[in-house]
Amino acid sequence: MYEYDDFDADFVRARVARFRAQVERRLEGALTEEEFRPLRLLNGLYLQLHGYMLRVAIPYGTLNGRQMRQLAMIAERWDKGYGHFTTRQNVQFNWPRLSDVPDMLEALAEVGMHAIQTSGNTIRNVTADHFAGAAADEIEDPRPHAELLRQWSTDHPEFQFLPRKFKIAITGSPHDRAVTRANDIGLRMVRGPGGESGFEVSVGGGLGRTPVAGRVIRPFLPAADLLPYVEAIVSTYNMLGRRDNKYKARIKITLLEHGPEALTARIEERFAQLRREFRGTDRQMLARIRRQFAPPPFEEKPLAPYEAARAADPVFRAWTDTNLTPHRRADHAIVTVSLKAPGATPGDATSAQMRLLADLAGKYGHDELRISHEQNIILPHVHRADLPALHAALRGAGLATANIGLASDIIACPGMDYCALATARSIPVARGIAARIGELKLEHEIGPLKIRISGCINACGHHHVGHIGILGLDRAGVENYQITLGGDGTETFAIGKRAGPGFAHDEIVPAVERLLRAYLQLRRDRRETFIETFRRLGGAPFRAALYPSKDKADAA
């Protein structure tokens, strides 16, 4: 994985020093609050409900054991002993003091990490497929491109004061695990006519209050043109994006207002100018970065211990059935460690858990860890022979929950418990659903299901792309939860549709249960998943299950 060179290391250190000076200048009055605000946001520092929140980037979701241990140390020393992994491959510390933040940033810089551009109206931390470089279905590891984009976007002089935030996601696999269509720019790797790799470029995706699927403006962009093309998009947006209304400032609205053809024409025109400015140095840099993403030295050893454990231990077998993903080497596996144990807050990890995972990555996983947008932690390269030992260690720490991709593997935003913008609680709803599913013991029967919960219309919990999406709103001071159905964040991207009137806080868990029971009734057989059944039958039978009395009334 990518190691900072002197340039990167000097950059983050200088940046911390500058931020330290900015904090001092704010306190002295040289910077007004209005001036300081975007500067702190550009360094990942938010003002939240209880105080400051520091959002740290985990570029393309990749980190090593040393970095994970440093996160654990930071959480213990300056926060409350845990961190919250987010849906954009960041980790958030919810309780820092402003005066400590420069020290926290310095601790991050020591291990080649930062909080740069995790907030603010700028290009945010670039996200990528969390299985990159390991997945069996991958065309190419997208992370060298993501790292190139990180360098290009970092402190880009033109793009620190855009009309609004700007998100880029990249995947190297035809299976989209990076929700690329929900980003301002989505890059999906495809092969060109000559078999060379390139990107399908989509623009203007986003969730939030106006959910839109990104629109493909370039079916095939040669990989070598990535930086000039992305710069052309952002540069065009910087000039055209609205600055009079923050709710209409994202590029998805620019696209709607100017029309995709006109916007694409401007982008292509700018691209033609910019292409001349990138004369190959960027590609040399890419080659250099790529060398650092060379696969680890995989080990050859017998699979017998793995097969034996599977045969002997049903708990281990259940875990391998749900929490493993095929690795590009058949004798290895990608292990997803669930942060969604019953009663846990989705995405939260304690310092002890972080340290354990760092140790296990060192022992069994070539010192590599990933954070997924689904708020779990991944060991991407584990030899199958090591899985029994790994499982035992996880189990001892309460990290062996076998629910990846299942109903209790819920994405939930922090909600009203932490967030100043939230209009309803989301974590208690996630916990309630997970607990109910646990009681029913139906999770494995139900199979693959994505439940996503947001505590306000900004949709940080990705509810629009949940098979079952839940949106918490405030109706005259009372929490009210709306259900959307049929959303999908993958290559078969779809925005979920609202099912009908919302539910009170104490009604939402039973409502979800009715949906799950309806699915079990409606599916053709065990192989047909929830989303497949939904697509076959449409929303009507699910809505009937959600609103039974109304249905009876209609029938009468």
Next chain:
Amino acid sequence: MPLEAPLPPIRERVAELNRRYRHHSAAAVLEHALNDPLVGPVALVSSFGAESVVLLHLVSTIDRSLPVIFLDTEMLFPETLAYQRAVSERLGLGDVRVIRPDREALFARDPDALLYRSDPDACCALRKSEPLARALEGFDAWITGRKRFQGKARAALELFEDEGGRRIKINPLAHWSPRDVQDYIVNNRLPRHPLVGRGYPSIGCRVCTTPAGESEPPRAGRWRGSDKEECGIHFLGGRAVPGPAPKTVIVTDTGFASDDWTGPWLTPEALERAGRGAALDIGPETDLGQLAGHLEALAMIRVNFPAFSDGRGFTIARQLRRMGYRGRLRAGGHLIADQYAMARRSGFDEVEIAADLAERQPQEHWLARADWQQGDYQSRLREGF
């Protein structure tokens, strides 16, 4: 339009309006001013003088029903009265209000109509300032045609002025040059005041106006032989009310300096007749396409940032350099010290800042980023590493 809340104080609104519309064209300023929720009911005050037709025409293209106040001092040239009727009709102005001095006051204070000889200020007060004050009652703002080039007292004129906390004065043409005015009249085929052709570049009352020579300032013919410059309607408490003195500081890699540019700033509209070595002022809305072909001749371009959080100027700078502009490039407006490196990396040579910001963010805050060439990912990715 009903307002949801009482408007904030004039001073704050004027500052905000100047910030908001600083880089807008006259037409845009007018159009916005007539629709901006920060501005209440508006009237245009016109003398129907030598250049008045420009503003009257601009208004007629936006809202013909806007109240137009014309002050008939009863000392005007008959040509002005005829011109007023002709122009009003031609432009279809629907609400021209001819305001005359108060009868009783006139009998009491100037029965012989000779006050102008003994006390021109008192005459102006009686025949212009007082009637205007009455006519403007109930208006939140008024539009004037004053321009910076018209004289010392108007040299620092802003688009929006605070009239003593009572009312907003809107000066959409503040930045226009004499040439801009003439071009506008020609291009729109507007009727000229008949006295202009007879040597009157500025026209007031017949008793106090004489022709001005070509080498004289345009208002030289007004109150000739006295040091009076203004009639009084643009005075406040007996004192001329210029805009705030535009003192700025120029920041470069070597620190602070005062502005060495003393020449005029052209608007893009004036580009066609710009000579070599001219300086151009542009804002984020400027269409860079219209600058093509002129870049070689320009000595300086100032790109104005309406707010420090509006990053369009950075892309404009890059684009100007990309178009081949090699002259001096200045970032104007509201950048802060923390943006100095961004400005330099985008292609700016210098940043112009207001004196109060220079005080709050002294030279060392800016010099801290004189190292902007260090740690620049862009140059590493474009030029080598």
